[in-house]
Structures are given as structure tokens and as C-alpha cells.
Amino acid sequence: MDTRFSHIDTWVFDLDNTLYDAEAYIFVEMGKKMNGFVAERLNIPLDEADGVRHGYFRKYGTTLRGLMTEHGVHPDDFLDAIHDIDITRVPPCKITRDHLAALPGRRVVFTNAPNGFAREMTAQLGIDHLFDGIFGIEDADYWPKPHADTYHVFLKKHGIDPARACMFEDMAVNLKPARDLGMTTVWLHGTEKPETVHDHVQHSAPRLPDWLQTHVKLVK
Numbered sequence: 001m002d003t004r005f006s007h008i009d010t011w012v013f014d015l016d017n018t019l020y021d022a023e024a025y026i027f028v029e030m031g032k033k034m035n036g037f038v039a040e041r042l043n044i045p046l047d048e049a050d051g052v053r054h055g056y057f058r059k060y061g062t063t064l065r066g067l068m069t070e071h072g073v074h075p076d077d078f079l080d081a082i083h084d085i086d087i088t089r090v091p092p093c094k095i096t097r098d099h100l101a102a103l104p105g106r107r108v109v110f111t112n113a114p115n116g117f118a119r120e121m122t123a124q125l126g127i128d129h130l131f132d133g134i135f136g137i138e139d140a141d142y143w144p145k146p147h148a149d150t151y152h153v154f155l156k157k158h159g160i161d162p163a164r165a166c167m168f169e170d171m172a173v174n175l176k177p178a179r180d181l182g183m184t185t186v187w188l189h190g191t192e193k194p195e196t197v198h199d200h201v202q203h204s205a206p207r208l209p210d211w212l213q214t215h216v217k218l219v220k
């Protein structure tokens with residue numbers, strides 16, 4: 001193990017676009033379902049719903065938080081509607097599975113997705129048995145990352161010492177509260193240029209398999 005990570009005993013992973021590629025299929029389907037939900041609830045045309053929900057995402061961190069705050073939507077109504085997707089089309093990644101298994105220490109999922117979806121998706125990816133816990137949006141009382149209180153609740157619930165935890169995320173903004181609490185941070189920047197990095201990003205890689213292959217030795 002790279003010595004910069006040798007003090008880590010808990011590995012914290014975001015789900016969407018961290019443990020798997022959500023852009024290819026899941027976010028496309030979820031986007032359609034969100035637009036349908038927003039159009040119906042707000043009684044607006046479907047072609048306006050897309051802009052409205054993106055506005056909520058920017059202002060509140062999730063479309064859900066915007067709908068709850070501005071329209072009193074019950075979170076489970078929304079979450080059930082948008083996660084009604086056939087996830088069996090998401091391909092498992094052998095590199096991720098094998099290298100996660102070889103990562104020394106505890107592994108935990110920390111996601112803005114609901115617990116049920118995170119459980120089903122990690123099972124679909126063949127990695128559910130590798131995690132000691134999942135912290136989903138319900139556990140945070142529907143306050144998404146990067147809401148600072150959510151990180152405190154997360155650490156407490158799973159008994160994690162932030163000084164010995166490393167967090168992986170595709171959204172750099174979600175690493176700021178983690179770094180403020182003393183966690184080691186890895187930004188999975190995808191096709192974004194890593195030069196656009198901020199102080200709270202300590203390490204980076206294009207995608208999780210890239211980081212894992214560089215830092216985790218498989219036992220042959």
C-alpha cells in the first residue's frame with residue numbers, strides 16, 4: 001500500500017459514478033423519471049421539468065430536497081418513483097470487485113441514493129458482501145452530501161475515526177466537508193481536468209478502477 005494511505009482503516013465510497021458508471025444508463029433513466037415526477041407534481045409541461053429539477057439540484061444539492069422544501073413532497077414518493085429502474089443492465093466490473101476485496105480495512109458506502117437502491121446496486125455489481133455498511137439518504141434524514149451535518153451523522157453511525165478514513169467521490173464538492181473533518185480524500189474526476197482541483201482534494205484518479213489498480217496489490 002502507498003504509504004500516504006497506510007494509516008487508513010476505513011474506506012468510504014460514494015455509489016453513483018464512483019462504484020459504477022451511472023452516466024451510461026442509470027442517470028439517463030432516472031432523469032426521465034424525475035422529469036415525469038416533477039411535471040406531474042408541479043403540473044407543468046414535461047419540457048419545463050428538466051430545467052426546474054436541475055435548478056433544484058444546484059440550489060439544494062438534490063432534486064428531492066428542492067421538491068421537499070418548495071412543494072412538501074414526501075421523500076419516499078419521489079425516491080420510489082425515480083428508482084423504479086431495471087438495474088440488471090449495469091455491468092459488474094471485475095477490476096473493482098477484485099481490488100476492493102484486497103483493500104485492507106473496512107469498507108462503507110456513503111451515498112445520496114436510498115439504502116434499498118444502494119443494496120440492490122452493490123448486489124448487481126457483485127460487491128455487496130465486501131461492505132460493512134451502507135449509509136443512504138434516509139440515514140441522513142434526507143439531507144444530501146455536501147450538507148455538513150450529514151458527515152457527522154455518518155461518522156457517528158458507523159464509528160469511523162475521520163483521521164483514519166479515506167473517501168472516494170466523483171463530485172469534488174462532496175469532499176470538502178470530509179476534508180474539513182480530517183478525512184483523506186480522493187476525487188474521481190472522470191473526463192474533467194484534474195487541474196481544476198481544490199484544496200480539499202488530496203488525491204485524484206480518472207475512475208475508481210484506475211486508482212485501485214495503482215494502489216492495491218492483488219494477492220495471487
Ligand SMILES: [Mg+2]
Nearest residue numbers: 014016017170
Ligand atoms: Mg456520485
